[in-house]
Structures are given as C-alpha cells and as structure tokens.
C-alpha cells in the first residue's frame with residue numbers, strides 16, 4: 001500500500017484489475033497515478049517511475065489520504 005497524491009483535473013478510475021489516473025471527462029488516455037506520466041492501459045508498470053499500477057485506489061478519510069493497494 002502506498003499513498004498517492006491527487007492532482008487537480010484528474011480522477012482515479014478502475015479499468016479491469018488496474019486503476020489509472022485519467023483527466024476528468026476523458027477516460028481514453030491513461031496516466032500513472034503516482035507520477036502522472038502518460039502511459040498505456042496495457043502497462044502493468046509505469047515506465048517513468050517504475051511503480052506497478054495498483055489494483056485499487058481508495059480514500060482513507062481518517063487522515064484524508066488516498067491509498068493505492070495491490071501494487072506490491
């Protein structure tokens with residue numbers, strides 16, 4: 001599990017068993033949820049920051065953070 005930073009204008013969205021960042025209103029282009037580089041939906045790992053694409057990203061309200069899981 002890892003904390004991910006949100007970025008204004010982007011949402012997190014599940015595609016199959018992976019969760020990517022997408023621009024709000026346009027989910028045809030995938031971005032890495034960690035470094036926000038443009039990547040491919042087929043990527044299992046971001047070629048820029050080398051992190052695995054998580055299965056899920058969820059909001060943790062207790063400390064107001066977003067947590068990526070399933071990317072170990």
Ligand SMILES: [Zn+2]
Nearest residue numbers: 032035046049
């Ligand atoms: Zn990345």
